Amino acid sequence: MNKLSLLDLVNLVIRRDLTLAMRRRADVLTTLIFFVLVVSLFPLAVGSELDMLRKMAPGVVWVAALLASMLSLGRMFSADYLDGTLEQMLLVPQSLSMLVLSKIIAHWMLSGLPLVLIAPVLGLQFDMSGEALLVLVAALLLGTPVLSMIGAFGAALTLGLRGGGVLVSLLVLPLCIPVLIFGAGAVTAVTSGMSAASNLSLLGAFLLMSLLFTPWVAAQALRISME
Amino acid sequence: MAINWFKYAAPSSFYGLAGRLIPWFAWPAAILFCVGLYIGFFVAPTDAVQSEAYRIIFIHVPASILSMMIYLIMAGYAALGLIFNTRLSSMMASALAPTGALFAFISLWTGALWGKPMWGAWWVWDARLTSELILLFLYLGFISLQASIEDPRRADRAGALLAIVGSVNVPIIYFSVQWWNTLHQGSSVKLSGTSMHIAMQQAMFTMLAAMWLYVIAVALLRVRSIILERERNTQWVAELAEVRQ
Numbered sequence: 258m259n260k261l262s263l264l265d266l267v268n269l270v271i272r273r274d275l276t277l278a279m280r281r282r283a284d285v286l287t288t289l290i291f292f293v294l295v296v297s298l299f300p301l302a303v304g305s306e307l308d309m310l311r312k313m314a315p316g317v318v319w320v321a322a323l324l325a326s327m328l329s330l331g332r333m334f335s336a337d338y339l340d341g342t343l344e345q346m347l348l349v350p351q352s353l354s355m356l357v358l359s360k361i362i363a364h365w366m367l368s369g370l371p372l373v374l375i376a377p378v379l380g381l382q383f384d385m386s387g388e389a390l391l392v393l394v395a396a397l398l399l400g401t402p403v404l405s406m407i408g409a410f411g412a413a414l415t416l417g418l419r420g421g422g423v424l425v426s427l428l429v430l431p432l433c434i435p436v437l438i439f440g441a442g443a444v445t446a447v448t449s450g451m452s453a454a455s456n457l458s459l460l461g462a463f464l465l466m467s468l469l470f471t472p473w474v475a476a477q478a479l480r481i482s483m484e
Numbered sequence: 485m486a487i488n489w490f491k492y493a494a495p496s497s498f499y500g501l502a503g504r505l506i507p508w509f510a511w512p513a514a515i516l517f518c519v520g521l522y523i524g525f526f527v528a529p530t531d532a533v534q535s536e537a538y539r540i541i542f543i544h545v546p547a548s549i550l551s552m553m554i555y556l557i558m559a560g561y562a563a564l565g566l567i568f569n570t571r572l573s574s575m576m577a578s579a580l581a582p583t584g585a586l587f588a589f590i591s592l593w594t595g596a597l598w599g600k601p602m603w604g605a606w607w608v609w610d611a612r613l614t615s616e617l618i619l620l621f622l623y624l625g626f627i628s629l630q631a632s633i634e635d636p637r638r639a640d641r642a643g644a645l646l647a648i649v650g651s652v653n654v655p656i657i658y659f660s661v662q663w664w665n666t667l668h669q670g671s672s673v674k675l676s677g678t679s680m681h682i683a684m685q686q687a688m689f690t691m692l693a694a695m696w697l698y699v700i701a702v703a704l705l706r707v708r709s710i711i712l713e714r715e716r717n718t719q720w721v722a723e724l725a726e727v728r729q
Contacts, residue, residue, distance in 0.1 A: 418632050427628060432653050435656050484638060
């Protein structure tokens, strides 16, 4: 039997996770609907003056994205943990970090990417300009993978614990604050007439940093949790 | 005679040592608290700009410094426990966490009391306040993660990983928040000279020393309880005088 190469492994895990998710589309849709719902609640709560809404929009979208990504973290490892697949995954000869990275990519495609795609529509509800919408999408595109990666670490640590859902938010949200600051800051910079380049560069730096470290750290966390 | 330092890495021998050390830290802490508060309240002159309200910094500044130091020390102990698999280091990390959270809370609380007369607001979204708040959340996350895991070994190791990731993140969070917004007054104690009156410095450093000693005493006290709890089924605990009676 041929030995599976790393790329094959990544490919296999991503395709498996996507297939599993497509069999239960409701899970993916719930996160998306939650995101849209939370964003739509804000104008109802704070009033509908367009000036204020324009100012709030980036913050509201980012906070909602952060909360929505928390919502789906529980699913990242728990189904595999419950049916014993995860134990088998720990035993494969290939690197566990790469396996975790593939799961993160799959998770992002299912929970981060839909948010990025729907965000411009929500931005229109808040009367954002075309340029601001473009930067919002760019910032979300750079930032949401970081949320998935930090989230994977939290999900791995809290695997199988009672009240894991609330706990994982408590662990992960403080670590996500830099992403929130620069993600929302990028859009604010553009709307106030400055360049978003520095914010976007920092988000890119976070993305590269977490790409380097989090899969490994999350893999270590999985090993601790599965002992 | 060479001392075998590793002897005290065993919880059973450290338990007794910690018990003997506690008074040596607790009493100086109490005395220095009294001295520091006396200098702070009666000797140090009234500030030209901030009048009497500035005196809260004698509690606020040492508490803030310690809340950050304790996180690093806690992460250091946790890392030692994770790398060398020494149970005592992990126990020390768990023992330090509540004190660190307490100091972060005191720092926020006294900061709010100071902010009201100075800035006219209890809370300002300034970089240092915000990062202190986030630090408190990190402590609470560490404590609740350990509390929700029943197996102590898994709790130690999961907590250690979280503390290490947290301590890597603390500078990132700090600078993000700083670039985001800043309003806090700059630090008055700098490496090259200082703008503070000598009595104010004395009060501040005495209070800092008192709080350090307090932290050590309390951590030792708490680690003794943790040792007893985790080793309750062992022979040496059963033979302890305080357990037998």
